[in-house]
Amino acid sequence: MLKCTLTGYPTVLMPRKSVQQIALMRDSSSTYGWTSILLHWITAIVVIALWFIGKSIFSVEPGAVDARRSLHVSVAAAAWLVILLRVVWRFREGHPRVRGQSLRIHRIAKAAHYAMLMALLVMLLSGPLMVWADGGNIDIFGLLSIPGPFGPSEALRSLAWYLHSKAAVVLFVLVLLHIGGALKHLMFHSDDTIVRMIWPGKVETS
Numbered sequence: 001m002l003k004c005t006l007t008g009y010p011t012v013l014m015p016r017k018s019v020q021q022i023a024l025m026r027d028s029s030s031t032y033g034w035t036s037i038l039l040h041w042i043t044a045i046v047v048i049a050l051w052f053i054g055k056s057i058f059s060v061e062p063g064a065v066d067a068r069r070s071l072h073v074s075v076a077a078a079a080w081l082v083i084l085l086r087v088v089w090r091f092r093e094g095h096p097r098v099r100g101q102s103l104r105i106h107r108i109a110k111a112a113h114y115a116m117l118m119a120l121l122v123m124l125l126s127g128p129l130m131v132w133a134d135g136g137n138i139d140i141f142g143l144l145s146i147p148g149p150f151g152p153s154e155a156l157r158s159l160a161w162y163l164h165s166k167a168a169v170v171l172f173v174l175v176l177l178h179i180g181g182a183l184k185h186l187m188f189h190s191d192d193t194i195v196r197m198i199w200p201g202k203v204e205t206s
Ligand code: HEM
Pocket: 047, 050, 051, 052, 053, 054, 055, 057, 069, 072, 073, 076, 077, 080, 083, 120, 123, 124, 125, 126, 127, 128, 130, 131, 138, 161, 164, 165, 166, 168
């Protein structure tokens, strides 16, 4: 039976329009769908904001440190599931071919993307561990408070803090290279690298 290459569903069971609509939500071997595009831009904005709020925690006067830390934890915890979904979605969908590049550059770009996702995962796990190992609850804008599943532990707090701050540096460097690479494509290459992360391209259905 003929199956849609994107959804895996038998195409005879689905009207052509709905095959195309599902295809627009998912990635193909050469394009990003709406799910990837929305997840990319929503999490890009949140992660850049979190990075700067995180780095500013200790740059304010001592009395304001707690407020800055609370803001960081609230925003991070509120976005936690969306960022996790973004990481899981990429591993589930695979990676579309990188545009107009040799196989070597394609592999480097892909590896950099996966390294960013791994750094994000480390931050998502180490952040909550740090709060709970400190004996606190994860408080989301005063609306929801999530207690830790274990008691305070100085060793765990230090390990989680170490991982969180090192992953933050790795993420920062990779994001700078990533944005530089995207701008290079925009200015010096005549390909659709940026466009396909803004609007789904033409999709191929069987
Ligand atoms: C993926 C998103 C995240 C990013 C980009 C991020 C970024 C940062 C950065 C840059 C710092 C400062 C580290 C340093 O000064 O070396 C920080 C600190 C911190 N982050 Fe995150 N973070 C994220 C997720 C989370 C999550 C999910 C939580 C907890 C729910 C969290 C809790 C904290 C706390 C409590 C601190 C302060 C550490 C301390 O008091 O010593 N972060 N974060």
